[in-house]
Amino acid sequence: MSEITLDTSQLKELIKTAIIELLQEQKEVLTDLEVFVDSDSIKSSMGNVQFRYKIGNETIAANADCNGKRWYASGYGWYSPASQATQKMLDYVCSF
Numbered sequence: 001m002s003e004i005t006l007d008t009s010q011l012k013e014l015i016k017t018a019i020i021e022l023l024q025e026q027k028e029v030l031t032d033l034e035v036f037v038d039s040d041s042i043k044s045s046m047g048n049v050q051f052r053y054k055i056g057n058e059t060i061a062a063n064a065d066c067n068g069k070r071w072y073a074s075g076y077g078w079y080s081p082a083s084q085a086t087q088k089m090l091d092y093v094c095s096f
Helices: 008-025 027-032 084-094
Strands: 035-037 043-045 048-055 058-065 070-073 077-079
Touching: 035 084, 048 084, 058 084, 070 084
Parallel strands: none
Antiparallel strands: 035 048, 043 048, 048 058, 058 070, 070 077
C-alpha cells in the first residue's frame, strides 16, 4: 500500500467534495435546507443567468443554463433541481 501526502488545501477540497457527493445522494436532506438568492447578483444574458445563492452557511457563485434547466455552481459542478427549494431558485433566476 502506498502513502499519499495531502496539504491542507487538498484535504479541505477532498472533504468538501465528499460532503457535496453525500448531499447529492441524499436528496431529502436538501429539502430541509433553505436556499437564498442574492437578487442584486442576478445578471441575465441570452438564456444564461449569473447569480449568487446561499445554502446553509455557504454563498456560492453560479451560472444558470435556463434552457437546460440546470446550473453550474463554481467549484462544485453542474446541478439539476433536487428539491422544491432548488427548483424555486432556478425558476426565480430564470425569470430575469
